[in-house]
Structure formats: structure tokens, C-alpha cells
Amino acid sequence: DQQVKQNSPSLSVQEGRISILNCDYTNSMFDYFLWYKKYPAEGPTFLISISSIKDKNEDGRFTVFLNKSAKHLSLHIVPSQPGDSAVYFCAASSDGGTSYGKLTFGQGTILTVHP
Amino acid sequence: DAGVIQSPRHEVTEMGQEVTLRCKPISGHDYLFWYRQTMMRGLELLIYFNNNVPIDDSGMPEDRFSAKMPNASFSTLKIQPSEPRDSAVYFCASSLDPSGVATGELFFGEGSRLTVL
Numbered sequence: 001d002q003q004v005k006q007n008s009p010s011l012s013v014q015e016g017r018i019s020i021l022n023c024d025y026t027n028s029m030f031d032y033f034l035w036y037k038k039y040p041a042e043g044p045t046f047l048i049s050i051s052s053i054k055d056k057n058e059d060g061r062f063t064v065f066l067n068k069s070a071k072h073l074s075l076h077i078v079p080s081q082p083g084d085s086a087v088y089f090c091a092a093s094s095d096g097g098t099s100y101g102k103l104t105f106g107q108g109t110i111l112t113v114h115p
Numbered sequence: 116d117a118g119v120i121q122s123p124r125h126e127v128t129e130m131g132q133e134v135t136l137r138c139k140p141i142s143g144h145d146y147l148f149w150y151r152q153t154m155m156r157g158l159e160l161l162i163y164f165n166n167n168v169p170i171d172d173s174g175m176p177e178d179r180f181s182a183k184m185p186n187a188s189f190s191t192l193k194i195q196p197s198e199p200r201d202s203a204v205y206f207c208a209s210s211l212d213p214s215g216v217a218t219g220e221l222f223f224g225e226g227s228r229l230t231v232l
Binding site: 002006041042043044045046089091102103104105106107108 | 119148150154155156157158159160163171206208220221222223224225226
């Protein structure tokens with residue numbers, strides 16, 4: 001049972017345009033959300049995160065939006081660059097107890113940015 | 116500063132053989148995680164350690180899988196006997212402290228790609 005879902009396996013955008021990657025979750029105990037980026041033959045690297053007490057977090061070209069009522073978050077990349085082409089994983093965690101520090105990942109979305 | 120180091124990078128073995136994957140976390144990190152990546156399920160947490168002690172192994176698929184962390188700088192994930200459905204990329208990750216984990220600052224190794232024929 002996938003508690004974190006990325007329903008779009010792939011996304012293709014033109015350089016300079018906006019990329020929007022989506023993620024849905026089912027576990028209402030999740031209170032921290034993250035995006036990781038992964039290049040081929042490399043491990044995932046942390047990109048940006050958001051706490052459930054916020055609805056937006058911005059870092060340069062990357063912005064993450066959280067809609068708790070819809071259990072949905074999205075990652076916006078503006079403007080998109082060819083170097084952003086990678087697999088993007090959404091992840092979530094819940095605080096405290098035995099689940100502390102345990103990240104649940106989605107299946108990933110392959111982003112391709114065309115020059 | 117060296118990152119998380121995993122070995123081997125690639126492993127091809129036959130069904131029934133024992134497989135041992137190795138991980139050296141970043142020095143000073145006290146959390147260590149083993150993840151498995153497949154096309155169908157993405158990244159799945161198998162087990163994680165805190166100060167060398169296994170905290171949660173609920174993600175370990177079955178008894179054929181075992182993981183150890185004999186000291187702060189070394190961990191192994193063993194599969195015995197291996198099966199074709201174990202074919203995947205296995206990632207090790209480490210984190211500095213609880214606050215680091217809470218902010219998502221997991222540092223991943225480059226992964227070990229396992230193929231079981």
C-alpha cells in the first residue's frame with residue numbers, strides 16, 4: 001500500500017518554462033515533506049522540504065506547496081533548465097515514536113527539460 | 116569530506132547465492148538507513164540504525180534479508196539465498212542527528228545495483 005504516490009511517471013518541459021511535479025499522500029500522521037533529486041548512477045540528493053505548519057517554502061528556482069486538506073504537495077521549478085533533468089522523489093515523515101526519522105518515498109517522476 | 120561509500124557498485128549473481136552489500140556512512144553520522152529502489156515501488160526503507168542499534172526493520176522483506184552494523188563506520192546488508200526478485204538498486208544513507216533526519220538531510224551513497232539471474 002503506497003502511502004506516498006507520484007502518479008506521473010514522467011514529465012517533459014521546455015527550457016525556461018515551469019515544471020510542476022505532483023505528489024499525494026494518504027497518511028494524515030505525516031508532518032514533514034521533502035523532495036529529493038536523483039541523477040543516473042548517483043544516489044538521491046536532498047532538494048527542498050516543508051513542514052506541515054507551512055503551505056509554501058521557496059529556495060531559489062524551487063518552490064514546494066503543501067495542501068494539507070487535499071493531502072497533496074507539489075514542486076515548482078521556474079525557470080526549468082536542462083540540468084534539472086533527473087528523477088524527482090517525493091518523501092514524507094511523521095515525528096516522534098518509532099517512526100521518527102523514517103522517510104516514506106514515492107515512486108519518482110522522471111523530469112526531462114528540453115533545450 | 117567523503118560521502119557515503121557503498122560496495123560493490125554492481126553485483127551479478129545466480130539465484131541461491133549469498134550476496135553481501137557494504138556501506139560506510141559519513142563519519143560522525145549516527146543514523147544509517149538501507150533503502151531499495153525498484154521501478155514499481157520506488158525507494159523503500161528496509162531498515163535503519165541509530166548508534167549501531169537497529170531501530171526499525173519492518174521493511175525487511177523476509178528472513179532471507181539481514182543487516183548488521185558492528186561499528187559506527189560499517190554496515191552490511193546480506194541476502195541469503197538470493198532470488199531474481201531481489202534484483203534492484205540498494206542504497207545506503209546516513210544522517211548526522213535527529214534534527215538532521217527531521218529536516219530530510221539524508222545523505223545517500225551511489226547505490227549497489229544487484230542482478231540475480
